[in-house]
Amino acid sequence: MILNKTKEKLLEWFFLxxxxxxxxxxxxxxxxxxxxxxxxxxxxxxxxFLFGRHWYPTFDPPEFGxxxxxxxxxxxTIGSIIVAVPLGLGAAxxxxxxxxxxxxxxxxxxxxxxxxxxxxxxxxxGMVVIAPFLQSAFGLPTGLNALNASILLGxxxxxxxxxxxxxxxxxxxxxxxEASYALGANKWETIIKVTVPAAFSGISxxxxxxxGRAIGETMTVLMVGGGAAxxxxxxxxxxxxxxxxxxxxxxxxxxxxxxxxxLFAIAIVLFILTLxxxxxxxxxxxxxxxxxx
Amino acid sequence: xxxxxxxxxxQQMGFLALRTSALIIFIILGILLYFLFVRGIKVINWxxxxxxxxxxxxxxxxxxxxxxxFYLTMGAILFALPLGIMAAIYMTEYAVQGKxxxxxxxGISNLASVPSIVFGLFGLALFVNYCKFGVSILSGSLTLGIxxxxxxxxxxxxxxLLVPNGFREASLALGATKWQTIYKIVLPNAIGGxxxxxxxxxxxxxxxxxxxxxxxxxxxxxxxPNSVFSEVMALPYHIxxxxxxxxxxxxxxxxxxGASLVLIVLVLGINMIAIVIRNYYRRKKKW
Numbered sequence: 001m002i003l004n005k006t007k008e009k010l011l012e013w014f015f016l017x018x019x020x021x022x023x024x025x026x027x028x029x030x031x032x033x034x035x036x037x038x039x040x041x042x043x044x045x046x047x048x049f050l051f052g053r054h055w056y057p058t059f060d061p062p063e064f065g066x067x068x069x070x071x072x073x074x075x076x077t078i079g080s081i082i083v084a085v086p087l088g089l090g091a092a093x094x095x096x097x098x099x100x101x102x103x104x105x106x107x108x109x110x111x112x113x114x115x116x117x118x119x120x121x122x123x124x125x126g127m128v129v130i131a132p133f134l135q136s137a138f139g140l141p142t143g144l145n146a147l148n149a150s151i152l153l154g155x156x157x158x159x160x161x162x163x164x165x166x167x168x169x170x171x172x173x174x175x176x177x178e179a180s181y182a183l184g185a186n187k188w189e190t191i192i193k194v195t196v197p198a199a200f201s202g203i204s205x206x207x208x209x210x211x212g213r214a215i216g217e218t219m220t221v222l223m224v225g226g227g228a229a230x231x232x233x234x235x236x237x238x239x240x241x242x243x244x245x246x247x248x249x250x251x252x253x254x255x256x257x258x259x260x261x262x263l264f265a266i267a268i269v270l271f272i273l274t275l276x277x278x279x280x281x282x283x284x285x286x287x288x289x290x291x292x293x
Numbered sequence: 294x295x296x297x298x299x300x301x302x303x304q305q306m307g308f309l310a311l312r313t314s315a316l317i318i319f320i321i322l323g324i325l326l327y328f329l330f331v332r333g334i335k336v337i338n339w340x341x342x343x344x345x346x347x348x349x350x351x352x353x354x355x356x357x358x359x360x361x362x363f364y365l366t367m368g369a370i371l372f373a374l375p376l377g378i379m380a381a382i383y384m385t386e387y388a389v390q391g392k393x394x395x396x397x398x399x400g401i402s403n404l405a406s407v408p409s410i411v412f413g414l415f416g417l418a419l420f421v422n423y424c425k426f427g428v429s430i431l432s433g434s435l436t437l438g439i440x441x442x443x444x445x446x447x448x449x450x451x452x453x454l455l456v457p458n459g460f461r462e463a464s465l466a467l468g469a470t471k472w473q474t475i476y477k478i479v480l481p482n483a484i485g486g487x488x489x490x491x492x493x494x495x496x497x498x499x500x501x502x503x504x505x506x507x508x509x510x511x512x513x514x515x516x517x518p519n520s521v522f523s524e525v526m527a528l529p530y531h532i533x534x535x536x537x538x539x540x541x542x543x544x545x546x547x548x549x550x551g552a553s554l555v556l557i558v559l560v561l562g563i564n565m566i567a568i569v570i571r572n573y574y575r576r577k578k579k580w
Contacts, residue, residue, distance in 0.1 A: 004470055011472050015383035016393075021376055022446070023400030025439050029407060032418045090314025098308060099315070110319050116564050117325070118500025120529040121553045127536055128546065129328055155321055162318070188304035209406075216408025218503040219533060243410045243503070250414070250507050255422060267414050271407065278406040282399075 033271055037264035040064065044258075049265060055229040055240075057249065057259045064262045068231045070269065072146075072239040073215050075232050076225070079150025080157050080214040085207055087154075088161030092203075095162070096169040097191055115159030123223030126152045131224060138236055144226040147235040152220040157210035164209060168202025169195060171292055202288040205281040212277035216270065218243040242266045326557075333554025336547050342555070350513060350535065351544040355552050357517055361430075361525030362499055362559075364518060365509060368434025369441060369498045374491050376438075377445030384446070385453040386475055405443035409503040412440045416508040431521040433509020440504055441494045448490020452483040485574025492567035496560050502529040512538060528556045 040049065044064050052065020095107050130151060131143030172195050180190040196203070226238020229245070246263045253260040340354055347353030380397075388394040416436030426432045456479050464474040502510075510530035518525045535549040 008471055012383075012387050015379055015387055018376055018379035019383035019388070019397050020400070021380055022404045022442060023397065025442065026400050026404050026407070028419070029411065029415045032415050033411070036414075036418050087314045087317055090311045091318050094311040094315040098311060103315075107315055107319065110322050112564070113561060114318070114322050116496055116500075116560055118502070118529055118556055118560055120500065120502045120532050121329070121557055122325075124532055124536060124549060124553050125325060125328065128550075129324075158318060186300060186304050188307040189300070192307070212406055216406075216410070218408065218410040219529075223533065223536065243408060246410050246414065247503060247506055250417070264414060264418075267411050271411055274406050274408055275403060278403055282402060 029271070033264055033268050037261060037268045040258055040261035040265045044262075049262070050269070053231065055245070057262060062258060064258065064265075066242070066262075066266055066269065068229050069240060069242045069245050069266065071231045072225070072229075073241040073243070073270075073273075075146050075235070075239055076149045076153055076221055076241060077211050077215045079146060079235055080153030081207065081211055083151055083154025084157040084161055084210055084214075088158040088206075088210070089165055089203065091158075092162045092165035092169060093191060093196065096166045097187075097195065111159050111162050114155065115163070117156075119156065119217060119219040120223070122152050122155060123220040126220060126224035134236075140236060142226060142238070144224050144238060145236050146225070146232050146239040148224040148226075149221045149239060149241075150235060152224060153214040153217055156217060156220065157214050160213050161206045161210040164206035165199070165203045168199040168206065168288060171202070172198045173292065198292070199288070201284050201291070205284040205288065208277050208281040208284070212274050212281065215241075215277070216243065216274050218247050222247050242270050246270075329550070329554050329557055333550040336551030337554060341551055345515070346513070346548075349541075350539050350548070351541045352548075355528070355531060355548065355555065357514065358526040358528045358531040358552065359555065360517060361510070361527040362529070362556075364430050364525060365433050365437060365505065365527055366495050366498045368430055368521070369437035370491055370495055372435060372438035373442050373445045373494065377442055377490075378449050378487060380442075380446045381449035381453055382475060382480075384450050386471070386479065401443045401446055404439075407440075409440065409501060410506075412436055412504040413506050413508060415439075416504060421508055427522060428507070428509060428511065428524045429522045430509060430518060430525055433505045433525070433527075434521075436504045436508045437498045437501060440501070441498055444494050444497060445490055448493060449483075449487050452486025452490060453479060455486060456482045485570060485577075489567045489571040489574075492563055492570065496563040496567065499563065500529055500556060500560050502527075502533055505530060528552055528559070532556065 049064055049066055050070070051067050052063060053067050054063040054065045055068055056063040091107065091111070095104055099107060126148050127144070130148050133143065134140065134145070134148055135143035176194050176198055177190050180194040185193065221239070221241045222244040225240055225244050227240050227244065227248070228238040229240045230237075232239045246266055249259070250263050253263065342354060342359065343356050344354030345356060384394065384397065388397075413436065416432055416439075420426045420432035420435050421428055424432075426435075460478050460482060461474055464478045465471070469477070505527055509525055510527045511524040512526070512530070512534040514524065514526060532549050532552045535545040535552065539545050
């Protein structure tokens with residue numbers, strides 16, 4: 001009997017160790033990024049790295065100003081949100097409030113299939129279909145630019161925004177809506193003035209998660225961004241994001257060179273940004289759950 | 294009266310806008326699938342699927358890339374599935390609400406949000422360089438496995454939670470220990486959901502490119518992998534490389550269409566299998 005109890009206790013500890021694996025891997029990632037990224041700052045000031053305007057890692061002397069890359073990431077992330085929020089949120093409201101059960105059965109799998117689309121295939125699609133279209137539509141030398149990347153990232157962010165927003169909108173208690181109808185509001189007024197505001201914090205958490213997904217996305221922006229490491233001034237210009245820079249340049253660096261360290265330093269910035277997005281989204285989502293329940 | 298009419302018009306316009314946004318998403322997916330199918334299907338035949346690439350990637354098949362993706366995916370699942378199931382067992386069967394479980398959840402949620410390219414760098418520094426596994430199936434599988442761990446944990450957790458508490462109580466009441474209950478009652482009843490989660494994980498891993506860029510993938514190799522330390526070709530990386538490297542863009546683009554279609558059919562097919570299995574188990578198990 002006592003033996004059984006020890007055995008049970010041991011098993012509990014055993015499983016607990018596995019439960020902490022995610023934290024351990026997360027910690028491992030942090031350690032690796034800092035160990036391989038921080039040596040850069042022996043030679044270069046942090047401010048020069050974050051706000052330097054020239055990314056010339058292979059010049060002599062090299063320059064490691066990551067500002068254009070950070071701005072590139074922010075541009076396409078904002079662009080993707082402009083594409084994804086109206087479509088994703090509109091679809092979420094439609095699915096949860098208006099659509100017939102049959103429409104739901106069509107739309108929900110549509111969103112799921114879109115979520116499962118490999119990013120490299122979307123990038124390929126951007127290169128062979130969207131780029132030529134943009135090129136002729138705007139009379140550009142190339143269709144590989146921030147707009148193309150924003151469209152694709154927007155398509156990738158839609159499933160995140162739609163499915164989480166839809167959950168939140170569906171979670172708004174029926175009493176809220178019934179009270180609104182009782183006061184004489186019609187369905188549209190109820191959606192706009194009662195349901196969506198009640199789900200607002202949940203929706204914003206969905207949008208932030210979508211942004212996190214967009215800023216961390218690599219293959220699409222690498223393939224359709226156009227690759228110029230300059231601060232973009234408009235959506236029709238080529239961009240180079242942090243993720244694309246890491247992916248494009250890591251293969252050519254020597255381990256232990258400043259260039260190698262600098263790519264890990266970019267990854268630190270990227271990691272911290274997505275961490276912040278995720279934490280904010282989590283906090284907002286928690287507040288939403290407390291207010292609704 | 295006028296006011297009511299105006300409100301009705303506004304409602305109709307609002308509904309139209311919502312309906313349109315849903316329709317646009319549907320059309321986007323339609324266009325994506327249409328282009329990939331129509332242009333991809335021309336390239337695909339039996340030889341394309343089973344032959345080696347020829348003439349410097351300008352003709353021949355994509356067999357090594359399909360095989361490489363199969364190895365990487367299987368490796369990742371073999372690594373992540375046991376770990377994920379055991380983590381989920383703790384979360385659903387042992388944990389009590391409190392600080393410990395909150396800490397674990399924070400870990401899972403943040404690991405899930407780490408960009409895929411960061412996993413790639415992690416795998417490069419840890420597995421390829423530090424552990425000296427080199428650019429190999431092993432390094433790539435481990436990197437991909439860590440990346441999908443959160444997906445596997447969440448799916449397994451959901452599956453375990455679906456097992457009614459009455460089952461556990463009945464088993465404990467008969468004198469079984471907690472472990473016996475988990476092993477003999479909870480796990481067998483949750484297996485359908487766990488398999489579904491694993492298959493969804495496979496679908497996700499098969500399409501990933503960024504984590505294998507520096508850990509496993511190579512554009513061109515004449516020999517098939519012969520051990521876990523071999524570097525491999527992989528479908529998603531092959532598409533990327535065909536579009537960005539080499540000197541015959543036109544021929545390579547055609548092959549990329551074919552490879553994209555194969556990848557899409559693979560990923561969507563895997564997801565569909567997962568859904569069929571889920572529905573099968575749901576129908577079988579009516580508690």
